Amino acid sequence: MAKLIINGGSRLEGEIAVQGAKNAALPVLAAALLTDEPVIIYNWPAISDVYHMLSILEHIGAYVGFEKDRLVIDTRRALRWEMPDKLAKEIRSSIFMMGPILARFRMARFTYPGGCEIGNRPIDLHLKGLRSLGVNVTETGGHIMCEGRRLKGGDVHLDYPSVGATENLMMAAALAPGRTVIRNAAREPEIIELQNVINQMGGDVNGAGTSTVVIEGKSRLGGFTYRCMPDRIAAGTYMMAAVVTDGKITLKNVIPEHLFAITSKIREAGAKVDIYDDAVTVTGQGRPKEMHLIETGPYPGFPTDMQAQMCTAACIAKGTSIIVESVFDNRFKHVPELQRMGANIVIKNNVAVIRGVERLHGAEVTAMDLRGGAALVLAGLCAQGVTVVDQAKIIDRGYETFESELSLLGADIKREE
Ligand code: UD1
Numbered sequence: 001m002a003k004l005i006i007n008g009g010s011r012l013e014g015e016i017a018v019q020g021a022k023n024a025a026l027p028v029l030a031a032a033l034l035t036d037e038p039v040i041i042y043n044w045p046a047i048s049d050v051y052h053m054l055s056i057l058e059h060i061g062a063y064v065g066f067e068k069d070r071l072v073i074d075t076r077r078a079l080r081w082e083m084p085d086k087l088a089k090e091i092r093s094s095i096f097m098m099g100p101i102l103a104r105f106r107m108a109r110f111t112y113p114g115g116c117e118i119g120n121r122p123i124d125l126h127l128k129g130l131r132s133l134g135v136n137v138t139e140t141g142g143h144i145m146c147e148g149r150r151l152k153g154g155d156v157h158l159d160y161p162s163v164g165a166t167e168n169l170m171m172a173a174a175l176a177p178g179r180t181v182i183r184n185a186a187r188e189p190e191i192i193e194l195q196n197v198i199n200q201m202g203g204d205v206n207g208a209g210t211s212t213v214v215i216e217g218k219s220r221l222g223g224f225t226y227r228c229m230p231d232r233i234a235a236g237t238y239m240m241a242a243v244v245t246d247g248k249i250t251l252k253n254v255i256p257e258h259l260f261a262i263t264s265k266i267r268e269a270g271a272k273v274d275i276y277d278d279a280v281t282v283t284g285q286g287r288p289k290e291m292h293l294i295e296t297g298p299y300p301g302f303p304t305d306m307q308a309q310m311c312t313a314a315c316i317a318k319g320t321s322i323i324v325e326s327v328f329d330n331r332f333k334h335v336p337e338l339q340r341m342g343a344n345i346v347i348k349n350n351v352a353v354i355r356g357v358e359r360l361h362g363a364e365v366t367a368m369d370l371r372g373g374a375a376l377v378l379a380g381l382c383a384q385g386v387t388v389v390d391q392a393k394i395i396d397r398g399y400e401t402f403e404s405e406l407s408l409l410g411a412d413i414k415r416e417e
Pocket of ligand 1 (some may be wrong): 026122305
């Protein structure tokens with residue numbers, strides 16, 4: 001069981017080139033199934049979620065080649081429309097395969113997906129949307145059978161702007177005859193990336209980034225070359241490393257506009273943020289100030305994937321901060337772990353009230369989910385003494401070379417397998 005051992009107290013300083021975005025790469029990998037021509041992806045993040053998606057593609061029959069800094073995927077020989085149970089359970093994003101597999105084979109068989117334990121994560125919106133596109137969905141004994149002989153364009157209203165459902169439906173609709181309109185669509189930047197990719201394949205998608213996405217289905221799509229956008233959550237995590245260690249970190253290769261919700265809270269916490277064309281510098285100004293209210297929401301709201309990291313900063317802030325988690329129903333699993341490190345946090349339902357303490361102290365804690373695990377590492381960086389973060393492999397799902405980047409910035413951190 002891998003662990004990260006952190007001797008806290010170092011001030012982090014330096015520059016990082018931010019990795020490619022996990023949440024952009026995963027749906028784009030699924031989109032490789034929409035064509036039988038080769039697909040090339042640059043700047044892909046070498047994280048375990050991506051390797052899991054590649055294993056699923058290989059199981060389906062795709063060729064996956066690692067060439068220098070690029071990935072080559074060729075699905076010409078893809079033949080399986082059944083998702084392997086074990087792989088599907090490893091990663092929630094396996095659900096993105098449902099739309100493309102259906103579009104390609106007009107059949108798909110799935111188990112309920114796994115992924116981070118951050119509450120009840122149903123897939124009803126995905127299934128309801130697919131039914132609106134003429135797919136016959138039956139659910140038996142934990143399996144979902146989709147029969148899509150009559151797959152066609154349709155009108156979908158999402159009850160909630162789900163990122164995954166929006167992407168899944170865009171991909172199914174890209175090869176469904178007729179027009180599909182997705183209303184109350186998610187507006188995350190990753191949706192725009194997927195639109196650009198589908199259009200590069202010869203598809204016809206409009207409206208991504210707004211709440212209405214319109215897709216004119218095509219009978220076939222071609223290959224594409226994609227350069228992964230920078231990961232706004234990885235960037236945000238390193239920015240918080242500067243805040244909690246009173247350090248100075250420059251993130252290169254970022255899209256500042258994607259970080260506004262985060263930079264605004266970092267400024268509220270009293271740190272200095274300098275924004276350049278494609279870089280951001282965060283400079284700590286001593287102990288953070290309280291952040292009165294952070295409420296997570298769909299983009300452009302505050303990202304739920306940054307909630308845990310903000311929680312760590314709130315733990316050592318001068319006053320009391322309130323965090324409301326409005327996207328997921330059980331995303332405070334890092335809180336009992338932070339409490340072991342001396343944090344003063346009270347939780348009621350989806351609200352956390354955090355009274356800042358002068359200093360956290362080292363403890364043995366467990367990463368329960370990806371971002372919660374990153375938050376514990378941040379806590380370890382600013383705590384007094386040694387922190388051991390167990391189940392560190394969860395953090396590898398989303399961060400490429402996390403501890404080596406932090407070491408380069410001056411952290412005293414090492415991994416033990
Ligand atoms: C994506 C991101 C994840 C991020 C999340 C919210 C990827 C690979 N992952 O996850 O990092 O935390 O967006 O920004 O892009 N819901 C339903 N029914 C559904 C689908 C979703 O009730 O069929 C609910 C979920 O339980 C959750 C909310 O909708 O409460 C948002 O989920 P969703 O936007 O779908 O998240 P993911 O796409 O899984």
